[in-house]
Amino acid sequence: xxxxxxxxxxxxxxxxxxxxxxxxxxxxxxxxxxxxxxxxxxxxxxxxxxxxxxxxxxxxxxxxxxxxxxxxxxxxxxxxxxxxxxxxxxxxxxxxxxxxxxxxxxxxxxxxxxxxxxxxxxxxxxxxxxxxxxxxxxxxxxxxxxxxxxxxxxxxxxxxxxxxxxxxxxxxxxxxxxxxxxxxxxxxxxxxxxxxxxxxxxxxxxxxxxxxxxxxxxxxxxxxxxxxxxxxxxxxxxxxxxxxxxxxxxxxxxxxxxxxxxxxxxxxxxxxxxxxxxxxxxxxxxxxxxxxxxxxxxxxxxxxxxxxxxxxxxxxxx
Numbered sequence: 001x002x003x004x005x006x007x008x009x010x011x012x013x014x015x016x017x018x019x020x021x022x023x024x025x026x027x028x029x030x031x032x033x034x035x036x037x038x039x040x041x042x043x044x045x046x047x048x049x050x051x052x053x054x055x056x057x058x059x060x061x062x063x064x065x066x067x068x069x070x071x072x073x074x075x076x077x078x079x080x081x082x083x084x085x086x087x088x089x090x091x092x093x094x095x096x097x098x099x100x101x102x103x104x105x106x107x108x109x110x111x112x113x114x115x116x117x118x119x120x121x122x123x124x125x126x127x128x129x130x131x132x133x134x135x136x137x138x139x140x141x142x143x144x145x146x147x148x149x150x151x152x153x154x155x156x157x158x159x160x161x162x163x164x165x166x167x168x169x170x171x172x173x174x175x176x177x178x179x180x181x182x183x184x185x186x187x188x189x190x191x192x193x194x195x196x197x198x199x200x201x202x203x204x205x206x207x208x209x210x211x212x213x214x215x216x217x218x219x220x221x222x223x224x225x226x227x228x229x230x231x232x233x234x235x236x237x238x239x240x241x242x243x244x245x246x247x248x249x250x251x252x253x254x255x256x257x258x259x260x261x262x263x264x265x266x267x268x269x270x271x272x273x274x275x276x277x278x279x280x281x282x283x284x285x286x287x288x289x290x291x292x293x294x295x296x297x298x299x300x301x302x303x304x305x306x307x308x309x310x311x312x313x314x315x316x317x318x
Contacts, residue, residue: 002038005085007031013062021068025078032057033085033100054097058083077108090134090148098148103130109160119165127157129185135205136243136292152188154204156180174215182207205243206290208254212236217261229263242291255287255305271318277310284308 013027034055064078083102090098109124134148158179166172182204217231235257242250263276290303 004036006034007085023066023068025062025064025066027062029060029062030057031060031083033083035085035097037091037097052091052095052097054099056100058100058102060102072113074111075109076111078106080105080107086132086134087148091146092149093137093142093147098134098150099132101130101132101134103128105129115165119163119167121163122161124160124162125158126160127155129153129155131186132188150188151184151204152186153184154182155185156182156204156207170219170221172217172219175213177210177212179210180207181209203241205241205292206252208237208240210236210238215259227265229261229265231261233259235259250291252288252291255285257285257287257305258282271316274315274317275312276315277312280309280311281306282308 009029009031011027011029013025015023015025017023032055035053037052060081060083062078062080064076066074066076068074081102081104083100086098086101092098105126105128107124107126109122112121113119114121131153133151133154135151137147137149158181160176160178162174162176164172164174184202184204185200187199213233213235215231215233217229219229220226236254237256238254239251240254242252258281260279260282261276263274265272265274267273284307285305286307287305288302289305292301
């Protein structure tokens with residue numbers, strides 16, 4: 001299967017500062033999407049090939065307002081719409097390409113700064129609705145061939161917290177937390193046998209309710225160890241419902257992973273050279289990021305998480 005997606009867009013945006021520390025932003029975007037899909041059939045399916053194409057466009061707005069009530073406190077709200085291609089190569093049972101997906105999001109929150117900007121925090125709440133979401137077909141035979149069905153609309157909403165800053169000279173910290181309530185609000189397939197497995201109100205699959213992370217780094221500022229940086233982080237995710245029609249509903253257990261890094265930087269002339277080593281999933285935790293059960297077949301497709309991974313890099317800034 002070969003899939004090609006071409007996207008063309010044009011947008012204008014402006015931001016204006018008003019009296020009493022108000023800032024407003026507005027923009028509009030035009031986007032055109034064109035997809036071509038070529039499917040080649042093996043000898044077992046009689047050979048040959050099938051070509052499908054799709055073109056669509058949309059105009060989407062975005063607006064926002066921010067009020068800087070104090071030098072250390074800002075309140076904001078925004079509304080954004082988006083439009084884009086569905087997942088690459090998503091084919092419906094009719095043989096047509098899955099149409100583009102669109103979304104609209106409302107968000108509001110508070111931004112704060114302390115200690116002359118060294119510590120920053122954002123608390124936000126969002127409500128995102130996405131339409132025409134391609135999901136695996138509940139028919140096991142079709143799913144094995146990569147056929148998708150459309151979920152009419154999925155709404156995700158919840159709070160997010162982001163805290164970052166320099167606790168002490170050289171010691172930086174980032175902490176994040178998000179709670180996501182992702183539910184189907186429109187089955188949308190138009191076929192009763194399919195709609196039963198993605199009924200409105202059902203929690204959407206493979207989306208954990210809670211995700212949190214904590215990352216700390218320390219870089220020596222002077223002395224013989226100046227330029228060395230060490231750090232570590234912890235990421236935690238709770239369980240999530242499996243896709244799509246397991247009875248009773250399957251659930252993937254939550255997990256936690258630990259990451260480490262070590263780096264050394266030095267200046268050569270005016271250029272900064274940094275060598276860094278990252279170790280992801282230090283404890284080699286075995287976990288699953290997704291599970292798709294197949295209707296009518298006593299089997300499932302499991303997505304395994306990345307095992308312990310070492311990655312080195314060298315970067316030059318000039």
